[in-house]
Amino acid sequence: MNKYLFLIALFGMTYMYVQAQTQQPELNSVLGGYLNVKDALVKSDSKGAAAASAVLLQTITNIDMKAIPAKDHMEFMKLQDKLEYDARHISESTDINHQREHFTNLSANMITLAKHARVSLNAIYEDYCPMKKTYWLSGDTAIQNPYFGKTMPDCGKIAGTLNPQ
Numbered sequence: 001m002n003k004y005l006f007l008i009a010l011f012g013m014t015y016m017y018v019q020a021q022t023q024q025p026e027l028n029s030v031l032g033g034y035l036n037v038k039d040a041l042v043k044s045d046s047k048g049a050a051a052a053s054a055v056l057l058q059t060i061t062n063i064d065m066k067a068i069p070a071k072d073h074m075e076f077m078k079l080q081d082k083l084e085y086d087a088r089h090i091s092e093s094t095d096i097n098h099q100r101e102h103f104t105n106l107s108a109n110m111i112t113l114a115k116h117a118r119v120s121l122n123a124i125y126e127d128y129c130p131m132k133k134t135y136w137l138s139g140d141t142a143i144q145n146p147y148f149g150k151t152m153p154d155c156g157k158i159a160g161t162l163n164p165q
């Protein structure tokens with residue numbers, strides 16, 4: 001191979017590699033949608049949670065399956081119906097207690113997804129609520145409890161850090 005062609009090919013491959021390492025995975029949109037629902041529940045904003053969950057439902061339904069790597073594809077397929085179920089219920093309700101019940105399930109399935117598939121380039125945190133004995137995901141280390149919201153915003157602790165695989 002001509003020396004220059006070789007260098008161009010090498011440059012191209014390096015570029016593609018760097019891009020793959022710096023672009024959020026397709027499933028990051030699902031995580032982002034989930035975190036918006038979480039943030040609304042932290043504020044005890046039931047209308048906001050319903051609206052954010054409607055967006056999450058659309059995101060899950062319309063995700064580009066071809067853009068998800070094969071291994072992650074399988075994990076997502078296993079959870080897709082369950083994620084849609086809870087997202088739909090949260091979106092169709094403005095009863096914050098009912099929304100939080102579904103958010104428990106939604107979080108459990110999101111945590112399973114985050115443990116088995118690449119959902120972010122960044123570390124995400126699995127937080128635990130000892131009052132409710134249940135978990136949620138957060139994009140940062142600050143504890144903001146979505147199950148009690150304004151009543152006990154900082155109740156809970158970080159139970160684990162999920163690093164991107």
Ligand SMILES: [Cu+2]
Nearest residue numbers: 089090098102
């Ligand atoms: Cu329901």
